[in-house]
Structure formats: C-alpha cells, structure tokens
Amino acid sequence: MAGRVVLHYFNGRGKMESIRWLLTVAEVEFDEVFLTTRAQYEKLLSDGALMFQQVPLVEIDGMKLIQTKAILKYIADKHNLYGKDLKDRVMIDMYSEGLMDLMELIMVLPFTQDVKSKLDNLESKARERYLPVFEKALAGPVYLVGGKLSLADVLLVESTLMLEEKFPAILSGFPNVKAFQGRMVQIPAIKRFLQPGSKRKPQPDDNYVKTVMEVLQFTRANFP
CATH class of the missing domain: 3.40.30.10 (Glutaredoxin)
Known part of the structure; x- marks a missing residue:
C-alpha cells in the first residue's frame, strides 16, 4: 500500500x-x-x-x-508523543535513553556466553539503577513527563514487561511502577x-x- x-x-x-x-x-x-x-x-x-x-x-x-x-x-x-516543549523533550530523552540502555542488557542475553553473570548484572542494575528512578518519578503523576502519554511511557511499559519475563517478582518492591504498568496495559492499542x-x-x-x-x-x- x-x-x-x-x-x-x-x-x-x-x-x-x-x-x-x-x-x-x-x-x-x-x-x-x-x-x-x-x-x-x-x-x-x-x-x-x-x-x-x-x-x-x-x-x-x-x-x-x-x-x-x-x-x-x-x-x-x-x-504527539514527544512532549510540548524543549524541557519536556529533554526529560523524555533522558528517561528513554536510560530505558534503552536497560533493554540492551536484555537483548544481548541470547547471544552471550555467560548468561548467569549477565542475568545477575541485569537484575542488580534494574533494581538499583533504573527502577528506583521511575518509582520516584511516578510518585503521584500518571505519566512520566508533562502529564501526558509520551515515548518514555511506552518504553517503560515495554521494559517492565521484559524484566518480568526474566524476574517475575521484580516489580514487587516498586509499587508505583507496577501501578503504572497496570494502567498502561489497559490502553486499547497496547491491550491489543x-x-x-x-x-x-x-x-x-x-x-x-x-x-x-x-x-x-x-x-x-x-x-x-
């Protein structure tokens, strides 16, 4: 077409x-x-x-x-998923690039020679470096930036679902992130x-x- x-x-x-x-x-x-x-x-x-x-x-x-x-x-x-101004966009970029770094750790797993070590590193970084950032950011707001859905939100729900495939209980210590994920998966397009x-x-x-x-x-x- x-x-x-x-x-x-x-x-x-x-x-x-x-x-x-x-x-x-x-x-x-x-x-x-x-x-x-x-x-x-x-x-x-x-x-x-x-x-x-x-x-x-x-x-x-x-x-x-x-x-x-x-x-x-x-x-x-x-x-219209990239914020309303430069300040929104730079925040979206920071969140998004952090999430892409996190997902890169997951993407390489099938190709690596030392899976156990890489899984341990992934879990540690997810718990200590990445998820705390989003737990704090979502303490109140529905979305990460500017009160509306953005690229950063889409990448966050994708990455949390990927993490749960490896570590099913990983969001148990991050209730704000888990609640966010629950809201996002009800969006009709995502649900489909x-x-x-x-x-x-x-x-x-x-x-x-x-x-x-x-x-x-x-x-x-x-x-x-």
Whole structure:
C-alpha cells in the first residue's frame, strides 16, 4: 500500500521492538520485511539503504531511516508523543535513553556466553539503577513527563514487561511502577498488542539467534 510504513528487520524483538511498540501506540499500521538471509542484507547495503550499514531500517514518509533513537524520536514527534516543549523533550530523552540502555542488557542475553553473570548484572542494575528512578518519578503523576502519554511511557511499559519475563517478582518492591504498568496495559492499542496474534514478537529463541548471527556474520565471541 502506498505510504504504508515498512520495517526491515529480523522476525524477532531486538532493536526494532520498541519501534513496533511506538507505532502501535500511535495507531500506525505497518508492514514488515523479515531478514532471513545474508543476501537480503547485502542487497540493502548495495542499494544504499543503510547509512551506517546497520538495521533496523524503517521506510516512512518517503524516507529510509536508520538509528533506533532517531526513528523513535521522529515517530514520537509526528504523533504527539514527544512532549510540548524543549524541557519536556529533554526529560523524555533522558528517561528513554536510560530505558534503552536497560533493554540492551536484555537483548544481548541470547547471544552471550555467560548468561548467569549477565542475568545477575541485569537484575542488580534494574533494581538499583533504573527502577528506583521511575518509582520516584511516578510518585503521584500518571505519566512520566508533562502529564501526558509520551515515548518514555511506552518504553517503560515495554521494559517492565521484559524484566518480568526474566524476574517475575521484580516489580514487587516498586509499587508505583507496577501501578503504572497496570494502567498502561489497559490502553486499547497496547491491550491489543499484548494479545496472541499481534505483531509483538516473543522472547528470542534459537532460530532467531541463528538467523541474526548468519545474516550479520558474527559469533558469540562478539558478546563475551
């Protein structure tokens, strides 16, 4: 369909999943082209579609965008999910970049050689560095910034659900964050996204890991 958003990535979460979440909350329909072979990736490279030879790649509004943060900011700004002024936006950016750092710790787990150590590090940082920030920020406000839904809120609910997949009771000591998550999952677009059959991707499995490693030509040695 002309003008429809197209996502080029693997059939899994990775760095594209936050983009899927944000498009869903913005109620923007999108198509997906899944990378399954090295030849597909090399075709994108030869076509000049990947500015820094990286995915995710999002085709939107006649542009081919890469770099996850840039894509998220563009979509958020376009759909009124990026605050009302510069002060709102810098707060949204700080929260969002912290959450993306946290989710990066989760994303690398399937590729790492020392899963137990990485899980312990993830849990420690989540409890001591990241969740306390949001517990404090949500002591009263419904949303993180400016009294309205933003990119930061979308990333927070995504990351808390990812954390609970690894540590089911992790939010027990963070009641404000847990209450926030409960409100967010009742938003109709999010509620649909969490249902079976949506475009939300499951936790990475061996097939996903194998595909990523073959297409990008790296091994677990890249993730000590």
